[in-house]
Amino acid sequence: MSEVVASRGRRSKYDLISRIKLIDGDITKQGDVDAIVASITQDLRVEGGLNQAIMAAAGERLDTFMMENIYKPRAGDAVVLPAFNMPMKHIIYVLAPARHKGFEYVDRDLLRLYRHAMQMAHRMELKSIAFPAFGTGKGQYPVDRAARLALQGITERQLGQLEEIRIVCNQRKTHDAFHKRLNKIKK
Numbered sequence: 001m002s003e004v005v006a007s008r009g010r011r012s013k014y015d016l017i018s019r020i021k022l023i024d025g026d027i028t029k030q031g032d033v034d035a036i037v038a039s040i041t042q043d044l045r046v047e048g049g050l051n052q053a054i055m056a057a058a059g060e061r062l063d064t065f066m067m068e069n070i071y072k073p074r075a076g077d078a079v080v081l082p083a084f085n086m087p088m089k090h091i092i093y094v095l096a097p098a099r100h101k102g103f104e105y106v107d108r109d110l111l112r113l114y115r116h117a118m119q120m121a122h123r124m125e126l127k128s129i130a131f132p133a134f135g136t137g138k139g140q141y142p143v144d145r146a147a148r149l150a151l152q153g154i155t156e157r158q159l160g161q162l163e164e165i166r167i168v169c170n171q172r173k174t175h176d177a178f179h180k181r182l183n184k185i186k187k
């Protein structure tokens with residue numbers, strides 16, 4: 001496939017969108033990507049099904065490494081950690097505000113997760129990355145809106161070196177919503 005280049009050296013929107021792949025499955029098993037992305041609160045509490053699955057798959061060295069190497073975490077920071085027992089090389093954690101009872105994602109929070117992870121992937125010169133569908137699990141964020149925000153955040157910060165960006169969906173309704181939104185963008 002030839003590379004389509006726009007006037008300022010960036011790839012065309014269609015070329016960038018074509019690099020986004022929807023996958024059904026488990027993000028902890030995406031061994032053929034450079035990094036997976038997750039979100040954790042700035043107080044580093046391991047909450048939620050995704051973080052618990054990552055901790056279980058990576059092993060307890062991940063928790064120890066986090067506590068020993070993340071100093072004064074701030075909401076919005078993106079940190080890169082080794083994946084330990086998982087098949088990919090890195091985990092990019094984007095730090096979210098500490099959640100309180102009744103915390104709900106807002107559009108800004110979801111966009112920030114995707115944008116900051118994409119910026120980190122660019123700085124690291126990664127070729128492939130896998131995202132979960134943030135907010136669509138226990139967060140109960142409206143799936144159609146989560147899909148719109150995810151693809152917006154990814155495409156706004158997609159600078160061209162990434163060959164593949166996966167969105168790993170673990171529910172059929174999530175996959176369907178992302179598929180619908182992706183097709184809408186391609187038109």
